[in-house]
Amino acid sequence: MPELPEVETIRRGLEKHLVGKKINELEILDLKLSKENLSHVKSVKVTTVRRFGKGLVIELDNEYSIAVHIKMTGQLIFKQNKQDILPDKHTRAIFKLENAAVLYFNDIRRFGWIKILKTDEVGRLPFFKNLGPEPFKNLTPRYLQEISQKSNLPIKTLIMDQRKISGIGNIYANDALNLAKINPSRKAKFLTEKETNKLYLSILEVLNRGLKYGGSSEVNYVNADGNKGKYQNHSFVYNREGENCLNCGSKIKKTKVSGRGTYFCESCQK
DNA sequence: GACAATGTTACAGT
DNA sequence: CACTGTAACATTGT
Numbered sequence: 001m002p003e004l005p006e007v008e009t010i011r012r013g014l015e016k017h018l019v020g021k022k023i024n025e026l027e028i029l030d031l032k033l034s035k036e037n038l039s040h041v042k043s044v045k046v047t048t049v050r051r052f053g054k055g056l057v058i059e060l061d062n063e064y065s066i067a068v069h070i071k072m073t074g075q076l077i078f079k080q081n082k083q084d085i086l087p088d089k090h091t092r093a094i095f096k097l098e099n100a101a102v103l104y105f106n107d108i109r110r111f112g113w114i115k116i117l118k119t120d121e122v123g124r125l126p127f128f129k130n131l132g133p134e135p136f137k138n139l140t141p142r143y144l145q146e147i148s149q150k151s152n153l154p155i156k157t158l159i160m161d162q163r164k165i166s167g168i169g170n171i172y173a174n175d176a177l178n179l180a181k182i183n184p185s186r187k188a189k190f191l192t193e194k195e196t197n198k199l200y201l202s203i204l205e206v207l208n209r210g211l212k213y214g215g216s217s218e219v220n221y222v223n224a225d226g227n228k229g230k231y232q233n234h235s236f237v238y239n240r241e242g243e244n245c246l247n248c249g250s251k252i253k254k255t256k257v258s259g260r261g262t263y264f265c266e267s268c269q270k
Numbered sequence: 271g272a273c274a275a276t277g278t279t280a281c282a283g284t
Numbered sequence: 285c286a287c288t289g290t291a292a293c294a295t296t297g298t
Binding site: 002003006054069070071072073109111112126127160162169170171172215216217218219220221238261 | 274275276277278279
């Protein structure tokens, strides 16, 4: 999905719409999605909606949870009433809620997943088990400095590794490095402590900015109400190849770092 | 047709 | 074993 700000924005919307409400049934439409434990999602109330990195967990009042990862093109859209736009050909699952409300799981590329399992087993799923610290919780400048010192990878690749830090993807990694004035290709181990400290603050700042603008709807992202975010109009470098650096006015360049599109300002980011 | 796209993971090679 | 790079997953848009 969408990265931490997008997933967190969805989480807040789901919290508003789902907590205390009953799920009558979960209908799985895409054969690629597992139907394991589906019988446990019948007439159950939602107690909490949590986010871990880019993953979501809808906790139920029967000891079970629904874990969801929307990968790059997933959407979770709540509708209070049946209407004519949804479901569409990309609808992979339908949560049928009390009072005729519906939550649609749409996913164009079908990379996303839904898993139903005991709440106390969610942490054992490989994705959740291996997550690194959360930027707004237990990530510290010292930790960032330590993992950087030990890594041969480009700094951009390192901060996008979910096992090292959770929640940062390509958009916010590009922008955090621009804000910190660090070239994305630099080997992490050669960054100074001053630079990793600056990067730590920049990561928090761009993620907060993402939240402030309701996430980035570069491609398919929408929030739980089906509305797009606005961060794509406020990014520092992401998807701004050939445009002017907001800091110095130089043309923003695009390259590849570890196979991912990478935007940066040659003049600011050394 | 070729290529790239917000993400993760399996696999191959070192 | 640890680390790193690449392919693969599936679909759409340029």
